[in-house]
Amino acid sequence: MARFQWHKLYTTTVAAPPELLFRLLSDMPNYGDWLPGSGQYGRTTDVEPYPVRLGTRYHDGKPDEPGKDWWGTVTGFQPPGSLDFQHTVNVGQLMASIDVHIHYSLEPHDHGTQVTRWLVLDITMPTIFRPVQPLITSRFDKENQRTMAALKQYAQAHSSVGG
Numbered sequence: 001m002a003r004f005q006w007h008k009l010y011t012t013t014v015a016a017p018p019e020l021l022f023r024l025l026s027d028m029p030n031y032g033d034w035l036p037g038s039g040q041y042g043r044t045t046d047v048e049p050y051p052v053r054l055g056t057r058y059h060d061g062k063p064d065e066p067g068k069d070w071w072g073t074v075t076g077f078q079p080p081g082s083l084d085f086q087h088t089v090n091v092g093q094l095m096a097s098i099d100v101h102i103h104y105s106l107e108p109h110d111h112g113t114q115v116t117r118w119l120v121l122d123i124t125m126p127t128i129f130r131p132v133q134p135l136i137t138s139r140f141d142k143e144n145q146r147t148m149a150a151l152k153q154y155a156q157a158h159s160s161v162g163g
Contacts, residue, residue: 016159034154
């Protein structure tokens, strides 16, 4: 089995306070309020304990579709400044395991918040499948860009900052 790591930073400035953004990101059962489903993500369920805190476990992805779901844990919780998640995605067709770490940093910036999402993927798969690694990372990249855009759009529409 080959192991490799991929990471990327996603940064945007949102005309909303860190408290609002932290509340949206930590209210996992209600992600559907601001994050529409996609081919990769349907919803987050079985969030316990709730309200979310350090150590909260959750069922993510497409919980009703075996093989398209995963379990995760909140590994960092510092309101209103940072939030961390960890989950493992198994890709049966590729005999791959993807350990996903997400860190959000919410820093006051001008009249809003600079949101930074750091995605780290630790991928383990047979060497023969290594050529598909760019396909895997591009799917994660697209989903992370979509999430950041949805968060920004919703938060700015529901904030009195800058308005």
